[in-house]
Amino acid sequence: MFSKSCEYAIKSMIFIAQKSKDGARIGIKDIAKGTDSPQHFIAKIMQVLSRKKLVHSVKGPNGGFYMDNLDLQNSIADIVKAIDGDGLYTDCVLGLHACSAENPCPIHSEYSVIKKNFIKMIENNTIGEFRDNLDAGNFHLKSILSV
Amino acid sequence: MFSKSCEYAIKSMIFIAQKSKDGARIGIKDIAKGTDSPQHFIAKIMQVLSRKKLVHSVKGPNGGFYMDNLDLQNSIADIVKAIDGDGLYTDCVLGLHACSAENPCPIHSEYSVIKKNFIKMIENNTIGEFRDNLDAGNFHLKSILSV
DNA sequence: AATATAAAAGAGTTTTATGTCTTAATTTGA
DNA sequence: TCAAATTAAGACATAAAACTCTTTTATATT
Numbered sequence: 001m002f003s004k005s006c007e008y009a010i011k012s013m014i015f016i017a018q019k020s021k022d023g024a025r026i027g028i029k030d031i032a033k034g035t036d037s038p039q040h041f042i043a044k045i046m047q048v049l050s051r052k053k054l055v056h057s058v059k060g061p062n063g064g065f066y067m068d069n070l071d072l073q074n075s076i077a078d079i080v081k082a083i084d085g086d087g088l089y090t091d092c093v094l095g096l097h098a099c100s101a102e103n104p105c106p107i108h109s110e111y112s113v114i115k116k117n118f119i120k121m122i123e124n125n126t127i128g129e130f131r132d133n134l135d136a137g138n139f140h141l142k143s144i145l146s147v
Numbered sequence: 148m149f150s151k152s153c154e155y156a157i158k159s160m161i162f163i164a165q166k167s168k169d170g171a172r173i174g175i176k177d178i179a180k181g182t183d184s185p186q187h188f189i190a191k192i193m194q195v196l197s198r199k200k201l202v203h204s205v206k207g208p209n210g211g212f213y214m215d216n217l218d219l220q221n222s223i224a225d226i227v228k229a230i231d232g233d234g235l236y237t238d239c240v241l242g243l244h245a246c247s248a249e250n251p252c253p254i255h256s257e258y259s260v261i262k263k264n265f266i267k268m269i270e271n272n273t274i275g276e277f278r279d280n281l282d283a284g285n286f287h288l289k290s291i292l293s294v
Numbered sequence: 295a296a297t298a299t300a301a302a303a304g305a306g307t308t309t310t311a312t313g314t315c316t317t318a319a320t321t322t323g324a
Numbered sequence: 325t326c327a328a329a330t331t332a333a334g335a336c337a338t339a340a341a342a343c344t345c346t347t348t349t350a351t352a353t354t
Contacts, residue, residue, distance in 0.1 A: 096287065117264070140252060
């Protein structure tokens, strides 16, 4: 479904959204800890997200990542597209180079419905919306018992 | 979603289902051609499916793969589980080691619905059911214009 | 029995994804 | 202005997935 990179990206972004209220900056070490992710690896991922303007970053002492109100309006889908590209939108589930309603693979039609719903989900959920729920402890970005 | 191996597996199995009517055997070269797949690679995949009794095979002249009526009743899900394992059923979409309704990741709940529908789809579609539709030209196992 | 055919098996290669480590650039604050 | 902190960037390492090639085994046919 998502690549590992993309999983890390989504978790990191939600984590930053929660922690960077009031303009606070959150460092890569804390993101790694808070999401159970390999620090240097997600550093590269954050660079991509930063270059693509999905998140803000500042170097130096008291630096780190943060989100402004515009950033918070980005959806999960925006992160996915930034990291994994748009294969989720365009690729045939059975790998046909050309698969369409006119020339479909065997499960094109049924998969289309599922894909539509999945895309709707990741497009409708903005990063900001997760913030309050995370605060309330309604969900997690890492397992309770980390291995 | 599916690994490349799994994509090949599904396409190959549907191809065999169509071509092996009346007990005919279909060789690996024909399967590769008919599904636009790398021959030696799918040979290994077919070995797995054969060992797991999802398809029959005979060696020697006039040998090849075929399906009996029982084989035709297997679902796409059976192929998926044989090749990709049950990660699709069990893994958290964000990679949490433990993700459940009690301790969910941010998108656990919404993804659960989608996952349920996807699983329903691959479990309800048996290989045999595709056969007639493929004959009728209703869908394809490779692109019209192969690259 | 010998030969040809085709899958099974195994070893190896290439490519891509994942993960680590080091250095450079920037910024803050003393 | 200097030192410390922190992201950016790049090079490197490891692992997994995808793909290829060769040899072995089984079987049908002559």
